[in-house]
Amino acid sequence: MKTILETLDSGTQWLEKKGVEDARRNMQLLLCHQLECSKIQLYTRFDEPLTDEALAPLREMLKRRGQREPLQHILGTVEFYLRDFYTDSRALIPRPETEELCEIVLKQLQPSAPKKVLDMGTGSGVIGLTLALEYGAQTQVTLADTSADALELAAKNTTALGVENTTSVRTNLFSEIQDQRYDLIVANLPYVPERDRASLAAELEYDPDLALFSGEDGLDIIREFIQKCPSHLEDGGCVALEIGIHQHQEVEQLLAAAGFTDINTLPDISGIYRFPTARWKTI
Ligand code: GLN
16 A cells, blocks of 8 residues: 555656646645645655545546646635635636735725725635625625626635625626726736637636636726726725736726726736726816
């Protein structure tokens, strides 16, 4: 029988051969998942033999990962802003940079609790639910998405986290929320350029197309969103977006053309200008 360490080594090599990045970390997390233990606990159990009972499902998970199914789908959950969220093929897998967007909103853009918040394109709900939990009961958050599948997943996360200050709406941008105004609108809309499709990592095939792509330059939906946004913001209300590399100058121009002020784009930890923010002032 192989020990846990031997299995970690052989699984890592196998994943490396399949072109999986961070193969060892992936293998560690699969082992932790199978053995229901933390990474630290795993280190203390290296000499333990793995039973056939544990090995069979592990082989199955390894096979899926080797076919480049994302680790997050295999594990079924992802940590976001220190909470566990369910993730699956119904919505985009939450990315670490989107945690940075939440941090910017909560620490810099809008530190005090706003009354009404909109998470446009909520997907699995990570942004809206994080804001609902961090701001607390005085804030009401609307989780909006065009995908019924995504809203189902967001509802599952809402229940699992016990969040009570949200409502959700199926809407194509603002089509079903015509008369509503918000103090804060946050949006991680699809922004991947269609022309980049062929060069993306294999794992991205498992994200819904609808959540990733938005026309040749990736900005089709964001253009429409920015144009419609002002009539859904209270005076002094803010907007915060996530965008892709090389898009911030054009997005800043779009925000300026729509009449926004205080336009500013903050970089992510890799230095990519990813988070445009702006304020709506009618006076
Ligand atoms: N950050 C994602 C990626 O490039 C895209 C997310 C999005 O389109 N909103 O993998």
